[in-house]
Amino acid sequence: MRTRRLSPGFLxxxxxxxVLTVFFFGPVCAAFVMSLTDFDIYALASLHNLRFVGFANYLDLLQTPLFWRAFANTCYFAFVGAPLSIAVSLIAAMALNVPAVRLKSLHRTALFAPYVASLVAAAVVWRYLLGSGGAFDEILHAIGLPAVDWLGDPRWSMPAIILFAVWKNFGYNMLILLAALQNVPQDLYDAARVDGAGPWMRFHHVTVPGIAPSLWLVALLTTAGYFQIFAEPYVMTQGGPAQSTVTLLYFMYQDGFKWWNLGHASATAFILFAVLVGLSLLRPRTREGVA
Amino acid sequence: MKSRRAILAELFLTAASLMALFPLAWMVSVSLMPPHDAVGFPPPLWPSHPTLANYRELFAHQNMGRYVLNSLIVASLATVLSLAFNVAAGYAFAKLRFAGRDRIFRGLLAALIIPGQLSMLPLFFLMKELGLLNSYGGVVVPFMASLFGIFLVRQYALGLPDEMLQAARVDGASEVQIFLKIVLPNLRPIMVTLGVFTFLSAWNDFLWPLIVLSHDQLYTLPLAVASLSREHVQDSAMVMAGAVVTTAPVLVLFLALQRHYVRGLLAGSVKG
Incomplete structure (x- = not known):
C-alpha cells in the first residue's frame, strides 16, 4: 500500500x-500558448513559421467589430434565453409537483423528449417551422398578428433561436427543479396556508427559499451552457441575417477552421473561458455537500 | 374531489406536452409525405397519402445507411471506452488509497468549469499529428475519459461497503480480482447510467465531429442531416426523414432506459 507509485489505486x-492529461489538460494549456502566437495555416504546415506575439491576438480581437457583435449576441442569448428557459422549467416542475395531477410520468416524459432529441435534427425541423408560412406564422395569423420573417429579419432571428433553445432545453432543468421541489416539506406549505398565505406568498416564502440552492446551481449552469451556443446558429441561420446570430463559438469556429487563424481563435476561446470563470464566482458559497 | 389547482396544473401540462411534442410529431408527419405533397415551404401539416418514399430515397441514394453505421460505431466505441476508463478511475477515487488522491480529485473538480471547446483547437492539431483526422478514433477521443464520468462513478462507488472489499482481501484476492468479481457487478446500475449518457452525447455530438471529419463517407448522422438540410432545402420531406432517422434511435433508447438516464442526470447536477 505504501509503495508510492505502483499502488493499485494509482494504477x-x-x-x-x-488520457485526460494528453487529450484535455495538455490541449487546454497548449490553447493558451497558441493564443499568444500567430498560429495560422502556415504554422499548420510547418511549426517553423510560428511566431510569439504576446497579447496581440487579444488586443486585435478587442478592435474587431465582429468579435464584439458575437459577444453581444452571445450575451443576448444567454441573459434572455437562460432566465426564460428556467422560468418555463420551474413552472412545469411546479405543475408536476401538484398532488392529484393524473398522468404525471407521461407528462414528464413528453416534456423531456425535446431534450433527448438530437439538437441538429431538431434545429432543422424548427427551421421549417419558423419559415415563411410555417406553424408559427399560422399561429400569428390565427390571432390576427402580421407574419414575422423569423429567421430572415435581424430583429427576430435571435428571439427565434431563443424560442427554439427554450423548447429544446427546459426539460433538463425541469427534472432537477422537480427533485428539489419534492424535498420541500409539505408541512411548510400547510403551515403557511394556516397563516393565511395566498399562492404567491407561499411561492415567495416557502417554495423559493426551499429550492434556492438548486435554483442558483441551475441558473449558473444554464447561463454557462448558453454561453457555449454553437449548433443552433450553425444549422438555423449560419450566423445571419446581418450577423445577428454570430455567437462567440460560431465566430471561433469560422475564425479557426474556415480561415485557419488558430491563434486568434484560441484567444476567443480564452475570453469565453474568462466569462465562464467570472460567472462561477457569482455562485454563493454553500456548505459542503449542499447543492 | 379535485382542487382547482390540480385542474389548472393538468390543463397547463397537457398544453405544454402538446407543444413539446408537436415539432417531433410534425417531423414524422412531413417525413411520410410524398415528394409533391411537401413542395410548399414549409409543407402542410398532414400527408395526404403516407409513404416511405423519402426513407427509400435516403437509404438508396443519399448514403443514409452508411451514416447510421458511422453513428452506431462512434457512439458504441465512445460508450465502451468511456466505461473502461471512467469506471476504473471512479472506483479508485472512491475506494482505493494512493498518494495525492485527494489533491488530484480536488483538481479535477475545479477543472469542471473548463469548457470542452477550449481544448479543441490544439486537439485538432494533435489529431492531425497522430493521423486521427477523418477516423472514428479521432471522433471518440473526447469521450474516452471524462470528468463527469469519473465523478458519477465515484459518487456511486462511495456507497460500496468497505467490509465487502476487506473480506475479499483477507481471502487473498488480488485488487484486479476484487475489481472484476465484486466491484463491477455492484457498479452495474451506474455503468448503465454512464453508458446511456455517453451513447446519447456521442450520438448527438456536433461541433467536434464537424472539426475532425471532412470526408462525408465518415459523417455521423447530425453532420449528415446538417449538410442534407443545406443542400436539399426545398426537399423538406426528405430532410425530415433524415431528422427522424437521427432522432428516433435516441428517443427509443431514452424511453427504454429512462430511469437510468434520469438518475444520472440528477446525480450530475449535484456536483456543479
Whole structure:
C-alpha cells in the first residue's frame, strides 16, 4: 500500500488521468500558448513559421467589430434565453409537483423528449417551422398578428433561436427543479396556508427559499451552457441575417477552421473561458455537500 | 374531489406536452409525405397519402445507411471506452488509497468549469499529428475519459461497503480480482447510467465531429442531416426523414432506459 507509485489505486486511476492529461489538460494549456502566437495555416504546415506575439491576438480581437457583435449576441442569448428557459422549467416542475395531477410520468416524459432529441435534427425541423408560412406564422395569423420573417429579419432571428433553445432545453432543468421541489416539506406549505398565505406568498416564502440552492446551481449552469451556443446558429441561420446570430463559438469556429487563424481563435476561446470563470464566482458559497 | 389547482396544473401540462411534442410529431408527419405533397415551404401539416418514399430515397441514394453505421460505431466505441476508463478511475477515487488522491480529485473538480471547446483547437492539431483526422478514433477521443464520468462513478462507488472489499482481501484476492468479481457487478446500475449518457452525447455530438471529419463517407448522422438540410432545402420531406432517422434511435433508447438516464442526470447536477 505504501509503495508510492505502483499502488493499485494509482494504477486503476492512471489510464483515465493519462488520457485526460494528453487529450484535455495538455490541449487546454497548449490553447493558451497558441493564443499568444500567430498560429495560422502556415504554422499548420510547418511549426517553423510560428511566431510569439504576446497579447496581440487579444488586443486585435478587442478592435474587431465582429468579435464584439458575437459577444453581444452571445450575451443576448444567454441573459434572455437562460432566465426564460428556467422560468418555463420551474413552472412545469411546479405543475408536476401538484398532488392529484393524473398522468404525471407521461407528462414528464413528453416534456423531456425535446431534450433527448438530437439538437441538429431538431434545429432543422424548427427551421421549417419558423419559415415563411410555417406553424408559427399560422399561429400569428390565427390571432390576427402580421407574419414575422423569423429567421430572415435581424430583429427576430435571435428571439427565434431563443424560442427554439427554450423548447429544446427546459426539460433538463425541469427534472432537477422537480427533485428539489419534492424535498420541500409539505408541512411548510400547510403551515403557511394556516397563516393565511395566498399562492404567491407561499411561492415567495416557502417554495423559493426551499429550492434556492438548486435554483442558483441551475441558473449558473444554464447561463454557462448558453454561453457555449454553437449548433443552433450553425444549422438555423449560419450566423445571419446581418450577423445577428454570430455567437462567440460560431465566430471561433469560422475564425479557426474556415480561415485557419488558430491563434486568434484560441484567444476567443480564452475570453469565453474568462466569462465562464467570472460567472462561477457569482455562485454563493454553500456548505459542503449542499447543492 | 379535485382542487382547482390540480385542474389548472393538468390543463397547463397537457398544453405544454402538446407543444413539446408537436415539432417531433410534425417531423414524422412531413417525413411520410410524398415528394409533391411537401413542395410548399414549409409543407402542410398532414400527408395526404403516407409513404416511405423519402426513407427509400435516403437509404438508396443519399448514403443514409452508411451514416447510421458511422453513428452506431462512434457512439458504441465512445460508450465502451468511456466505461473502461471512467469506471476504473471512479472506483479508485472512491475506494482505493494512493498518494495525492485527494489533491488530484480536488483538481479535477475545479477543472469542471473548463469548457470542452477550449481544448479543441490544439486537439485538432494533435489529431492531425497522430493521423486521427477523418477516423472514428479521432471522433471518440473526447469521450474516452471524462470528468463527469469519473465523478458519477465515484459518487456511486462511495456507497460500496468497505467490509465487502476487506473480506475479499483477507481471502487473498488480488485488487484486479476484487475489481472484476465484486466491484463491477455492484457498479452495474451506474455503468448503465454512464453508458446511456455517453451513447446519447456521442450520438448527438456536433461541433467536434464537424472539426475532425471532412470526408462525408465518415459523417455521423447530425453532420449528415446538417449538410442534407443545406443542400436539399426545398426537399423538406426528405430532410425530415433524415431528422427522424437521427432522432428516433435516441428517443427509443431514452424511453427504454429512462430511469437510468434520469438518475444520472440528477446525480450530475449535484456536483456543479
Amino acid at each position: 486503476f486511476a492512471a489510464p483515465a488521468l493519462f
